[in-house]
Amino acid sequence: MTNTLPxxxxxxxxxxxxxxxxxxxxxxxxxxxxxxxxxxRARIDMTRNLPPFAEGVPGPDRSLSNHACWAGNGSVMxxxxxxxxxxxxxxxxxxxxxxxxxxxxxVMERLGFGYEALRAARPDIILFSMPAAGLYGPLDHVRTYGxxxxxxxxxxxxxxxxxxxxxxxxxxYSDPFAGIFGGFAILAALHHRRSSGQGQxxxxxxxEAVMQMVGPAYMDYALNGRSGGPRGNRHPTGAAAPHGVFPxxxxxxWIAIAVGSDAEWAALAEAMGSPAWACEPALASVAGxxxxxxxxxxxxxxxxxxxxxxxxxxxxxxxxxAATPVLAxxxxxxDPHYRARGTFIEVRHPLGFDETxxxxxxxxxxTPAVVRPGPVMGxxxxxAFLDILKLPAEEYQRLKESQVIY
Amino acid sequence: xxxGTTTIRPAALAGLRVIDFGQGVSAPHCAxxxxxxxxxxIKVEPPAGDAARASGPYPDxxxxxxxxxxxxxxxxxxxxxxxNVEHPEGRRLFLELIxxxxxxxxxxxxxxMRQWQLDYPTLAALNPRLVMISITPFGQxxxxxxxxxxxLNAYHLSGASARYCGRPREMPLEHGxxxxxxxxxxxxxxxxxxxxxxxxxxGGGQQVDVSCAEAIAAAFVGGQNIGGLAQDGxxxxxxxxxxxxxxxxxxxxxxxxxxxxxxxxxxxxxxxxKVMGDPEWARLDMFDDMYTxxxxxxxxxxxMRDWLMAHGKMEIMEMCQAAGCPVTAVFTVExxxxxxxxxxxxxxxxxxHPALGRVRSLGAPFKLPASPGGPHSPAPLLGQHNQDIxxxxxxLPAAEITRLQALGAL
Numbered sequence: 001m002t003n004t005l006p007x008x009x010x011x012x013x014x015x016x017x018x019x020x021x022x023x024x025x026x027x028x029x030x031x032x033x034x035x036x037x038x039x040x041r042a043r044i045d046m047t048r049n050l051p052p053f054a055e056g057v058p059g060p061d062r063s064l065s066n067h068a069c070w071a072g073n074g075s076v077m078x079x080x081x082x083x084x085x086x087x088x089x090x091x092x093x094x095x096x097x098x099x100x101x102x103x104x105x106x107v108m109e110r111l112g113f114g115y116e117a118l119r120a121a122r123p124d125i126i127l128f129s130m131p132a133a134g135l136y137g138p139l140d141h142v143r144t145y146g147x148x149x150x151x152x153x154x155x156x157x158x159x160x161x162x163x164x165x166x167x168x169x170x171x172x173y174s175d176p177f178a179g180i181f182g183g184f185a186i187l188a189a190l191h192h193r194r195s196s197g198q199g200q201x202x203x204x205x206x207x208e209a210v211m212q213m214v215g216p217a218y219m220d221y222a223l224n225g226r227s228g229g230p231r232g233n234r235h236p237t238g239a240a241a242p243h244g245v246f247p248x249x250x251x252x253x254w255i256a257i258a259v260g261s262d263a264e265w266a267a268l269a270e271a272m273g274s275p276a277w278a279c280e281p282a283l284a285s286v287a288g289x290x291x292x293x294x295x296x297x298x299x300x301x302x303x304x305x306x307x308x309x310x311x312x313x314x315x316x317x318x319x320x321x322a323a324t325p326v327l328a329x330x331x332x333x334x335d336p337h338y339r340a341r342g343t344f345i346e347v348r349h350p351l352g353f354d355e356t357x358x359x360x361x362x363x364x365x366x367t368p369a370v371v372r373p374g375p376v377m378g379x380x381x382x383x384a385f386l387d388i389l390k391l392p393a394e395e396y397q398r399l400k401e402s403q404v405i406y
Numbered sequence: 407x408x409x410g411t412t413t414i415r416p417a418a419l420a421g422l423r424v425i426d427f428g429q430g431v432s433a434p435h436c437a438x439x440x441x442x443x444x445x446x447x448i449k450v451e452p453p454a455g456d457a458a459r460a461s462g463p464y465p466d467x468x469x470x471x472x473x474x475x476x477x478x479x480x481x482x483x484x485x486x487x488x489x490n491v492e493h494p495e496g497r498r499l500f501l502e503l504i505x506x507x508x509x510x511x512x513x514x515x516x517x518x519m520r521q522w523q524l525d526y527p528t529l530a531a532l533n534p535r536l537v538m539i540s541i542t543p544f545g546q547x548x549x550x551x552x553x554x555x556x557x558l559n560a561y562h563l564s565g566a567s568a569r570y571c572g573r574p575r576e577m578p579l580e581h582g583x584x585x586x587x588x589x590x591x592x593x594x595x596x597x598x599x600x601x602x603x604x605x606x607x608x609g610g611g612q613q614v615d616v617s618c619a620e621a622i623a624a625a626f627v628g629g630q631n632i633g634g635l636a637q638d639g640x641x642x643x644x645x646x647x648x649x650x651x652x653x654x655x656x657x658x659x660x661x662x663x664x665x666x667x668x669x670x671x672x673x674x675x676x677x678x679x680k681v682m683g684d685p686e687w688a689r690l691d692m693f694d695d696m697y698t699x700x701x702x703x704x705x706x707x708x709x710m711r712d713w714l715m716a717h718g719k720m721e722i723m724e725m726c727q728a729a730g731c732p733v734t735a736v737f738t739v740e741x742x743x744x745x746x747x748x749x750x751x752x753x754x755x756x757x758x759h760p761a762l763g764r765v766r767s768l769g770a771p772f773k774l775p776a777s778p779g780g781p782h783s784p785a786p787l788l789g790q791h792n793q794d795i796x797x798x799x800x801x802l803p804a805a806e807i808t809r810l811q812a813l814g815a816l
Contacts, residue, residue: 006604023625031600052634064633134773139747143732147648148666154739156657156666158582159571166664166736167579168648168657170570176625177589183596185772187603188443192418192777194603200776208753212435212771213581213588217739219475220463222766227740228582233558236583237476239461243558245567245577252643254578256562260457264554317553324550324559326578328568329631330641332623337563340548343620344632356636358624362597363545365526366612367604 005032005367010190011096013038013089014073015113017045019146019172020130020206021102022070023179028098028186029072030360030369036096036380037073038089041406042081048377054353060377061351067374068357075375076384082404086112088389094121095388097193098186102130105140115201124199126189130182134205146172153210158217160230167230177213178206234293241289242268245326246301248309254326255309257300257316265289267319272303349373381405417444418777422602424448424509426484427500427524429456431557432541432587432594432618433513434480439595440509441483442770443779448507448795449486450500453816455788456481465762471788472761478785482757482767486786487795488816491522495815502800504529504536508602511539511594515554516546526613536611539598541590545617557618560586564622569631573646589626590618652696653703654678657736660714664736665722667710670696677729681722682713759784792816 010033014025017039025035039045047069048060055062076092078085090113093099099118101108108114108129118125132149133139142152147169150156160167185202193199211218216236217228233256235243243258259265262284269278277299282288289296304312309325316323327335333344333356345359350373360369385391385405399405422445426437434449434456441447449456458480459471471477489503490496504510510529512519519525519540526538540546543555544563553559558580561567566585567578580586594616601614634640649655654667669678675696679688687709692698699706714722719735726733737745748754755769762784770780796802796810810816 004604004608006600006608008604008607019629027596028600031597032604052638052640054637056638064637065630068633069629133747134751137747137750139745142734143727143730144666144734145668145732148668148732148734151657151666151734151736152742152745154737154742155581155583156736157664157738159579160582161572161576161579165659166657167571167573167646168666169581170644170648170650171626171630173566173581173585173626176629177592180589180596180621180625181592181771184439184592184599185774187596187599188418188779189774189777191422191599191603192416192774195421196416196776198776200774203773203775205751205772208748208751208769209592209771211742211748211753211768212592213583213585214739214742215435215479215768216431216463216476216583218743218768219479221739221743223463223465223475223762224467225740226463227738229738231582233562233577233580235558237461237463239476240556245558245562245579247577252568252575254562254568256559258556258558260556320554322554322556322559324553324555324563326562326568327565327623328641328643329565329627329635330639332565332627332632333635337544337548337550338620338623341545341617341620343624344628344636346636356632358628358632361617361621361624362593363547363615364597364601364612365615366610367601367608 007032010034010098012036012098012100013093013096015099015101015103017102018047019069019175020179021100022073023176024100024128024130024182024186026070026072027180027183030371035073036076036092036384037070037375038076038078039377040077040079041377042079054349054355064355067355070374071357071371073375074380075377076380077378077406079404079406080111084399085404088385088404090121091389092384093118093125096122096125097190098126098128100128105131105135119199124193124197126186126193126199127201128182128186128204129202130178130204130206133207135203146175149174149206150210152207154214154217155210158228158230162230162232162234164230174206174210178209181209238290240286241293242296242300244297246304248304248307248312250308252328253309255304255312256324256326258322260322262286264321268316268321271316271319271321345371347371347373350376350379416777417779418774419443419445422446422508423506424511425450425503425507427510427512430458430513430587431480431584432590433511434458435588435591436539436541436594436598437484437511438480438482439591439771442781443774444777447484448503449481449484449786450489450503451486451788453488453490453814459788470761478759478762478765479767481785482781483783484786485791485795486789487792488789490815491524493813493815495810495813497522499796499800499810499815500524501532505533506799507533507536509537509539509598511541511598513541515542516551530611534610535605537598537601537605538611538613539594539616540613541594541616541618543586543618545620546615557584557587560618561622563619565627566622568643569627570644572644574644578644586618586622589622590616593621647703651700653699653706654710656707658707658710658714660717660719660722662718663738665714665719666734666736668732674731677731678726678733681725681729681731682710755781757781757784760787789816
């Protein structure tokens, strides 16, 4: 292990707001990049004021969800309404490798931060833009929320109970998905820059990124003209059975069981006590089980209903069957696996409270991620304006007093 | 083949060699992302082939291991070899490939890799600069690392389904695709490529241990739930509607399908009312703001029904968007695939495959103008590049390859 992280020396200016953009910065920040998120008291990001708050006290530096989602980003306060503020940020960009933004198309140009302007300040700059549907095309100005963006990909049409209507996913899976995916896009561009000396403007359409998730259903359309629909928890391509979520004893307790091979089916049948229905020769092959999936699922549900989810999962795992309890939020902190892996960590915030957020959720054998609390507004002002831009102290003071640095 | 680009520009990841020793979705998709942007990706399959070959969709549902759509989608731009790592000679060849690689991507259960003596310490001793990306449902360590598991298990272990999808008291739901595998794939691609990028800075390669369940539990579920759970014991659960705190904010039926109905901010609600022809009911005080509307959500959804059922989803989307309201149609897969927007962006590519014929596949997941990417070559047939790789890259004479083949090592 070393103290050096893989992206040490890479500096990023992050205009990202709400969730997806900050997660791009977080991903690269966890990996060692210096990420300076640009924000301002003149227009505080709404997620900074989302409850619950540390110790129950409201305030833009106390939102627990904001801290978890933004950790890894730094914070530099500049009011972009001021020409001087925009000049300061442009000077920071000249000293940086990457700029991240998740506004709609055209907003960066209006702020004076279009790609050509950035290139004038820093010829090999990498600008990463992640609008909902990309930088151009008939839907380039489509308005969506993170949780509805997926409706433009076909993904939402696949979510729901077998044969029923689409059921909404109640939060924006695409935000962290596209945010982390964006980290890969930027690294690809950094790799290119290292060999060519060239920067570029990455057009990262969140719609197209999420369409990767629709790949299997899309291929059924490409090959057979079929459009798919909700299938509950059944195998997405119908290649395995049983494959579902079954009720257990207690309130809202469930177990997920997936049988991927004939050997696993034999093990499951034996664990169920080899009931006559499960021993039918027709069910010994995957084709037979897929054919009889409704009946198999009903029988399994009748069997699981009386069992405790965790002890049943443990028992089935001992027999080699892929079974896991379906965890609720309340189970996450005490789950022995997540505890052992340090998935969630408690950190001391500079404002004096302890908060729990997620740690380095990927385990790097040589360079484990170091995760600090969510950024305090303006925590990196000195770093940006004194260390990087080397502003004279009185100039720095003047800019703060005139609320340019604000 | 048309990739939408006419000039040859250098690929972003040119010069990297990646061994894909994965099956199914997560690792093959991660390796394909490297292949999309120009890495030389060699897919190493067991003699029976990647398990995805045994899955549809197949044309006309006729099973054929060379015509699996699932396999095709995740393995374009790769060369493919067969290798039986359970045979000593096969394992030796695998190690020779590892010696020439920058990256190994794999998604075998940890016990299996140890049993094959292909665990990270063994491989690192051979190639200290290797970045080994391991993507599994539960990860390399921890009490569940020895468990058997698939995408379904990982997703439901993350808290995502019980928290965010399904009706209360009914079965929690995944997305209807391999959501955990894809989340694990992009996570592994980002963290793995960082490990490659920083190899010189940090003094060598390393193992990148990705648990699909953990990545989702942290970055999706954890972000907005873990702080409140730890501090206040707060633990919310799925409601079956899109956004219980505001309204309208859910998926609703219309004349020809469904729309994602969202009108929260005052301007959005005003826009929606205008589009609906300013109905009298919408002027009631109790519909003034998104919170009071949420308290009366069922009533609103009922009152909107007639109007919704009289209009098509694309029409509703167009009218609402024009009125500043972020309503979208719930596209079917076909509607997404045929949408003029994605066509105009050149998101689809035609690729000729020896067994499937011409396939229109999804293009690059993001656009790198200076170093374009995306699929351009078909997924390999089983063992298609054995001569090419074992002969060309490892320098084995043809007779030796034939001998190894006969031994069952390939």
